[in-house]
Structures are given as C-alpha cells and as structure tokens.
Amino acid sequence: MTSATSAAPASVRRSGTKGVARADREQQILDVAGRVFAEHGFTATSVADIAERAGISKPLIYNYFGSKEGLFERCLQVASELLVAEIERTAQLDVVGIDRALATLDGVFRVLAGRPWAWQIADDATAPEVGLALLDSYRRRLEDIAVVGVGQLLTLAGDHDPLDLEALTAVWSSVFSALVAWWIEHPDVTPQEMTSRCGRLFGAVFGVVPAAPDA
Amino acid sequence: MTSATSAAPASVRRSGTKGVARADREQQILDVAGRVFAEHGFTATSVADIAERAGISKPLIYNYFGSKEGLFERCLQVASELLVAEIERTAQLDVVGIDRALATLDGVFRVLAGRPWAWQIADDATAPEVGLALLDSYRRRLEDIAVVGVGQLLTLAGDHDPLDLEALTAVWSSVFSALVAWWIEHPDVTPQEMTSRCGRLFGAVFGVVPAAPDA
DNA sequence: TTGATGTGACTCGGGAGTAAGTTACCACGA
C-alpha cells in the first residue's frame, strides 16, 4: 500500500531500523549471547559471532551493552536472578534431605527450560575480571543454600568435619551441574521427566525410594 | 667487535644454550603448559605466558612443539596415558561397588599428586578442533570403565534404563572431577588423606562404611 | 667447527571497539 514498497530491494536488507523495540532486541541478544558464552566460554566467544547468530550487526551490541564484558555481565545477572530466586524459594519449603534435593532440582529444571545456558555460564573459567566478583557472589549465594542441605546429611551421619562439609558441598554442586549438562544434551527430555529420572537415580544410589514430588 | 656489545651486561642472560637437554626441557614445558591450560582453558592461554612462566622464550616452544595446538595435544596425551593406565589398572582388581570407586579414586589421587592439572584439562570447553578427537577418545575410554561400575550399582537397584545409566555415569565423572578440583584448592592435603576423606563422605552418603583400602 | 639450544625482533591475521552515515517509524502542523 504505502508507495515506498514499490521498488523495495527484495533481497538485500540495508541499514536502518527493522522496527524492533530496544527491550525486545536486548532480550534476544541476551538469549543468544548466553547460549554461546555457555557453550564456548567468554574468551573463545567473539562478539561478531553473537551478532551473526542474532541476525544483527556488531555495533548494535556495543550500542546496547557497551562492551563484551558488559554483555557478559548482563547474561550473568539474568542467570543469577533467575536461579537464585528459584533456589531460595525452594529452600523456604519445609522438606529436608533427599526430598529437598529433589525439590530443588525440580524447580531448577523448570526454570531452566528453554534457557539451559543459565546454569552453565557460572562455570566459565575464562570469565573476565569484572565478572568475577559478580560470579563469586552468585555462586556463594547458591552454595550457602547447598551447605545447609549437605550439612543436614553429614550431621545425620555423625560427621562434623568442616572440610568434609566443604568438599561434599562442592560435590553436590557438581552433581547438579552434571545433571543439567546431561539434560542439555538431551533436549527432548522434559523437566518433569528429568525430575523423575533424578528420583530413580537417587533411589538407586541412596538405597531408598524418596517421596515423589508433586508433578 | 660487534658494535652493540661494547658494554656487555653481566647480569642479563642472552641467547644460547643453558645446558638443558631437550627431553628435560620438553617435560618442564609440558608441566607448565598443562597447569596454565587447565587453569584458564586453551583459548584464554597465551603461548607467551607459558614461555614466561617456564623461564624460556616463545620460539623455543614452537621449535619443540610446532604450534599451540601441538603443545595442547601433547599435554592431553600425557594426561591421558597417565590416567587411563591407572584407571585400567584399578579396573582389573576384583573389588566391586563402592569399594571399587574408592580404589579408583585412591589410585588417581596418587597419580595426580604433583600434576593435578591432568584431570582438569579434559574438561576444557575451548579446546581446538584437532584436540577434540583426542579428547573424545580419552574421555570415552575413561567413561567405558565408569559405565561398568555404575552399571553394577543400577542393576543391583533393579534399574535397567539405558538413559539412567548414561546420566548416572555423567554424574559419577562429575563427582570425580569435583573431588579433584577440591583437592587442587587444598594443596596441603595428601592423596592418602583425600582417599580417607572420600571414604567418610561415601559412608555418609550411602549410609554404609566401606572397607578401608590398603593405605 | 658443528650442531643443539636458545633468543630479539619482527610479520600478520583476527577480534574488540568506533565514527559516521542510512533507513524507518512517529509525532505534528497544514
């Protein structure tokens, strides 16, 4: 209708707005960036690659996020808020022991559906200086919660060694990461299926069948 | 004679051999490189950094290893041979279940003493193309062994789901990595202490006290 | 003297970051 479309260059898009609002575009970039950062790590990821995958140009990223580090920080922030909120919510529930672990896993799987990179991004060994502080506080908050659950288990077993607590907490975090990583490699599996799978595995390992979480 | 050397600086060492044999120097470079690669990942590590930490110059590394990727591959190879040999040795023993897991951990901790990077290097998400094949075959050999042990546990619990086996194997590998990583952050702890710590933790988690390995 | 060990000083490509321009949407007045 509007006249201008008459001799519009059908194939090649040139510069100029595409009618996408800044907020939407930022969201889209964050999603792509999070995925790529999680896959290759901060250093091995190039801004040009993110731009290409997002179907935009590099300067737009700099326009919206200032720098590669700024983009990474925003990704971390998104992931942090998402996960910490969910895990703190689960920690409020009055379940303990294995059932608490399962409930936490279940919540995280639900939150992570569609953006599984949010968990992986915290394990980046190549994160820039500025991100380290954020990363640390983020990890610390998650570990503070894990320590409580793990501590219950160890106390129950009569183990009061603080280093044992520290080590087992690290192990538990790692188990969590491994399950998420496995899930990412099996995209067809739903969060619900993951939770019931974890239930089975916990049962086999601990020799008990935990109560099924409300599915 | 040569004009510039007029005021020959007594302190600064210039070029020329330092009397170190190639084999020794290669070993030294591999050790430094493995450490740095494990810490920062392949991409985030610069050859110049490795050279500086080893107290030599960059071209010597290229002279001995051809390229950054070549150096990385050699590191992988060293780590692979070291660990696969030890784990296959342990797999020959006729212990099963938790005791087998403990025996494996014990052997690996002993092998890793002094070069803990050998385990971490396999988890590099930024590894170059050429290293990927090597990395995969390396991981696969370790996992083939892990699968047997994990399979015993699951079968015992009446779980015959192949995906469960796959997931739990990934978890077990991850537990292994976490314990090694924790150990690296606590350099004072001896391999023997690590093994007994693992025994305690396993006991707490599995609710049984496993037989102590021959220390 | 010869060959192994070793280095200073380069080249060159790739990726972070930038300057300046281009296009489309959207008020607002006539």
Add this chain to the structure above:
DNA sequence: TCGTGGTAACTTACTCCCGAGTCACATCAA
C-alpha cells in the same frame, strides 16, 4: 491526507591492539 522533521534503530567500513607464528642470529658443549 499529506508532507516533514526528529529520533530511535541499524549498518558499513574503518582503527587498533594483542597474540600466534617466523626469521635470522647468538651462544655454548663436544
């Protein structure tokens, strides 16, 4: 209903620096 500016969204085409890889040469043990 139509221009018409103003501004937000977007790009091309750069600069610049850091790090991989190289070359020619220096030193020393035998």
